Amino acid sequence: MSKTNLLLKTPMLLLAICSIMSLNNVRAAEEPLFQPLSPKVSDLTQYRWHNRPLVIFAPSKTDPAYVAQIVMLEKQKAELADRDIIVFSDTSPTANGTLRKQLNPKGFEVVLVGKDGGMKLRETTPLNTEVLLSTIDKMPMRQAKLNE
Numbered sequence: 001m002s003k004t005n006l007l008l009k010t011p012m013l014l015l016a017i018c019s020i021m022s023l024n025n026v027r028a029a030e031e032p033l034f035q036p037l038s039p040k041v042s043d044l045t046q047y048r049w050h051n052r053p054l055v056i057f058a059p060s061k062t063d064p065a066y067v068a069q070i071v072m073l074e075k076q077k078a079e080l081a082d083r084d085i086i087v088f089s090d091t092s093p094t095a096n097g098t099l100r101k102q103l104n105p106k107g108f109e110v111v112l113v114g115k116d117g118g119m120k121l122r123e124t125t126p127l128n129t130e131v132l133l134s135t136i137d138k139m140p141m142r143q144a145k146l147n148e
Contacts, residue, residue, distance in 0.1 A: 033081055034070075037088035039097035044113055051086045052120075052136060053113040057105035061091045065108035069126040076129045083136045084115070115141050 037055060044053045054073075058066035066089070073080060073087055080087070090097050103111060105124075112121035112132065121127070121135055136142050 033077060033085070034073075034087045034089070037090040037097060037099065039090075039092070039095040039100075041088075042098040042102075044099075045117065047086065047113075047115075048117045049115050051084045052115055053088055054080075054085050054132070055088045055090065055099065055103075055111045055113065057093075057100060057103070057107075057109045057111075058089070058091045059093055059107055061089075063091070063108055065126050066091060069108075069110060072126060072129050076133070079129070079133055083133065083142065085136075112136075114139060 044055075047053050056066060056069055060066070070089075090100050093100065103109070105111075108124060108126075110121070110123045110127045111119060112127075112135065114120045120139070121132070137146075
């Protein structure tokens with residue numbers, strides 16, 4: 001390909017790349033990092049291969065373990081976003097949420113789901129964010145991303 005053709009195609013290529021990146025940013029902006037978990041959600045398959053759901057079950061929004069967990073996670077928002085984490089909270093046991101029924105948490109519980117849809121971590125005490133991040137950093141998909 002001649003240099004002239006390459007130069008003419010480069011702006012088009014850059015425009016296409018920028019458009020794709022912009023769409024990805026819009027998608028990310030539409031999905032806030034912290035979200036309530038609807039009682040109707042029966043699975044997390046829509047996030048498979050795109051996100052790592054972190055599901056927090058608690059007896060209420062004022063549960064001390066829940067409050068401590070959210071505070072820890074809030075301090076690490078950038079690191080969570082970099083690892084494609086979405087944090088879902090179910091603080092209403094009486095709503096009989098489908099995932100709550102399936103996972104049957106006893107009081108406070110944190111569940112990390114990998115991009116492949118598998119359960120990677122399950123804790124009944126607030127999860128230290130350093131443990132969470134290092135667990136994810138050891139995962140094959142995260143390693144592949146870091147080695148790109």
